[in-house]
Amino acid sequence: MSRSDSYYGQPVIKEPTWTWEIPMYFFTGGLAGASAGLAWLSELRGDDELARRAWASALGGLAISPLFLISDLGKPSRFFNMLRVFKVTSPMSVGSWILSGSGLATGVAAANAWTGMFPRTSRVARPAAAVLGLPLSTYTAALLTNTAVPVWHEARGSLAFFFASGAASSAGAAAVALTPPKYAAAARRLAIGGAVSEAVTNEVMRRGLGMHAEVYKAGPSHVFDNISRACVASGAALIAARGRQSRAAAIAGGALLGAGALAARWSVYKAGFGSAADPKYVVAPQRERIERGESRGATRRDAKVSAPRRDLATPATSDGR
């Protein structure tokens, strides 16, 4: 962007102040959310071995998620201020409530699956955990897309599907790695289906981004994207080829898929920084919107008065106010 259409090339919007905990949480939240769904459905089908392990990954993900979120706060001791209001205009507010509900429900459900505690409460808690796990896996996309960061905001229709795919593949991957192969058929299907869907939704998102897709081709975002694609492809291939026969292959494939889903979150997260740092991503699309006549923009050259009054047109003096 030339100097003449920016202020010394300085950014127009601010980069997020979020730190490493946020992409980690996107991963653990998605893992936990989809694992709860896998666990409950497997129970319904009578796959108790698989269900118990999926409840364990759901609980593990949900136990660590709030730690990431709290540690990212500027004032960690004020975490509970998140629960003093409920605002649909704030995906972070909605998400805090979803996470709280999921955490409670999954805690009860997992305890029941492993120890038989809370038999009555868990009849409600298990389906509740499974259902709340779904938005838990996708609201994080709403959180990013509901900002002024162009590469995120412009993915508002597609990012949630990319995140949902990553949640599916990581929940499948964790269950594949934790479960003896003969009980893990559903987990393998979920892992491989999620991986395929991750590749497809990633592509769909890129295509919809126009000029903003550039930021995925540079810097850390690009590196994480390459890592993610390599891990997802090799992990899915390994599980498909050997996951049924070999526990070792299942564990390795699961680890690769999980790493791929995590790297994908990092790639998206880092893309936001590249997008916010360069004013061209903010200004050029807005300028085009105005030139195409889709928006009037925020400036107006014609005054609403034709015969200006001199007393009003002169810069005011405060004592004359």
Add this chain to the structure above:
Amino acid sequence: MSHETLAWPDSYGDKAKPRMGFFTDTTVCIGCKACEVACKEWNQVPMEIEGFSGKSYDNSGDLHANRWRHVKFIEEARPQNVLHVDSEGLATYQEGDGLRWLMASDVCKHCTDAACLDVCPTGALFRTEFGTVVVQEDVCNGCGYCVPACPFGVLSKREDDGRVWKCTLCYDRLKDDKEPACAQACPTNSIQYGQLDDLRERAEHRLARMRAAGQDEARLYLADDDDGVGGAGAFFLLLDEPEVYGLPPDPVDARRDLPKVWTAAAAAAVTLGAGLVAAVFGGRE
């Protein structure tokens, strides 16, 4: 009252005050930075030494947690073609050298549709009885969501403190019927404070006079209710495109796309549910 926001004036009932704001007339700014200093003094904003930037007289960078007024300096190799410079009080003209020097004091826009306020999950950001947007420092937990939400890049975190800070439009002074510190300090009245309705009227007359004097590039920025942020409590008279001043030409409050954002999240959640059902019940084994 006009220029209604989501929470003002309705949620205040009889306690609502007229909506107050700033009209920053950059055509008379002389770049003295009295506003930056007055703001820091009154609001006890921490010092920040940024060194020599090489960007004209702007050594203070941008708006952030520790700078709530920021004066920008733009040097353009473009002589001005204005007929009655003296009588119109246009201070940004340097005679003879063909250089046009634009100066502008930037500030939080106190948007009608304020993205920062929409996304704040704690309710720390709120709409005051004057229609302004203020962070309550005893509520903010430093989640940082407002930072990338603001389409103008106004907010940031104070590192040692963890919370976000920004212009309050001197909420404390307003409650005492005093004008904000920057407006009081401004020697040219480039920063004018008052009721938004009065300021807008004043701005229209000023714009008409600038145009009549041959300053065709004069334009109002954020002075209309039908722009992407519903107009702003702090609006500007500029002499070039907004991006030249580091301002977005068509800022939009992300809330306008919220239905799409939530629809996508819900549809993806349902798809994920369907995928889980297919994986668990769809096999032959």
